Amino acid sequence: TQTTRPQRILAAVQKNATRGDPRSVVKAIDQFCRHKEWAMNVGDEKGCILDSVVTEVNPATVLELGTYCGYSTVRIASLLPSHAKLITLEFDPGNAAIARQVIAWAGLADKIQLVEGASGDWIPKLKEKFGIETFDLVFLDHWKDRYLPDTKLMEECGLLRKGSILLADNVICPGTPDYLEYIRNSPRYKSQYFKSHLEYTKAEDGLEKSVFLG
Numbered sequence: 001t002q003t004t005r006p007q008r009i010l011a012a013v014q015k016n017a018t019r020g021d022p023r024s025v026v027k028a029i030d031q032f033c034r035h036k037e038w039a040m041n042v043g044d045e046k047g048c049i050l051d052s053v054v055t056e057v058n059p060a061t062v063l064e065l066g067t068y069c070g071y072s073t074v075r076i077a078s079l080l081p082s083h084a085k086l087i088t089l090e091f092d093p094g095n096a097a098i099a100r101q102v103i104a105w106a107g108l109a110d111k112i113q114l115v116e117g118a119s120g121d122w123i124p125k126l127k128e129k130f131g132i133e134t135f136d137l138v139f140l141d142h143w144k145d146r147y148l149p150d151t152k153l154m155e156e157c158g159l160l161r162k163g164s165i166l167l168a169d170n171v172i173c174p175g176t177p178d179y180l181e182y183i184r185n186s187p188r189y190k191s192q193y194f195k196s197h198l199e200y201t202k203a204e205d206g207l208e209k210s211v212f213l214g
């Protein structure tokens with residue numbers, strides 16, 4: 001019977017990556033997606049920008065919206081300080097199951113809390129459920145038409161503090177026009193665009209980094 005793309009990505013990790021070595025997991029997925037089968041991971045080029053932001057922010061608390069196969073989850077968690085926590089939300093059970101195994105292979109399960117559910121349902125519960133005050137860094141990479149409503153929801157739920165960083169993937173391709181318009185014109189954010197390319201292609205894409213001003 002036919003496997004799914006996430007299942008094929010996991011197989012590539014288990015075949016080519018070293019258990020407990022997050023960078024080898026990242027490399028195995030990038031090799032597979034560049035040479036065998038494209039997939040919507042943030043990828044190696046935008047991944048380097050993600051790495052630099054994570055390193056600069058050195059966050060104690062991270063929220064990721066849209067785990068998919070766990071590529072960016074592993075990439076971010078591999079750079080976090082020992083006490084730091086990453087919560088990642090994924091509502092597709094199949095994708096969540098694959099991501100858990102990718103995260104386990106990387107040896108990062110103790111740093112990552114994968115919550116199987118929809119961002120709209122879970123954002124209002126994160127404080128009480130996980131004892132989170134605010135997030136130092138949020139990585140947005142889920143359905144593109146949900147970036148704006150979920151950002152407003154995070155504001156309303158008091159999950160952002162002065163200095164919290166939002167990093168959004170795909171602001172050009174597929175594009176998040178309503179989010180960009182809001183975040184670039186709001187007096188409550190200072191934004192910066194990092195021009196790059198759509199993962200594993202020559203098409204333009206980029207990341208938008210926004211600081212919440214309180």
Ligand SMILES: CNc1ncnc2c1ncn2[C@@H]1O[C@H](/C=C/CNC(=O)c2cc(-c3ccc(F)cc3)cc(O)c2O)[C@@H](O)[C@H]1O
Nearest residue numbers: 040066068089090091092095117118119141142143146174
């Ligand atoms: C809405 N609330 C939500 N709560 C929890 N999880 C959610 C979610 N929305 C989506 N998800 C999950 O995130 C993932 C979805 C990601 C959506 N990403 C994209 O559509 C995307 C798409 C492209 C893309 C670009 C060009 C192209 F030709 C085709 C695709 C590139 C990317 O980098 C992308 O991130 C899935 O695993 C889905 O189940």
Ligand SMILES: [Mg+2]
Nearest residue numbers: 042141169170
């Ligand atoms: Mg993306």
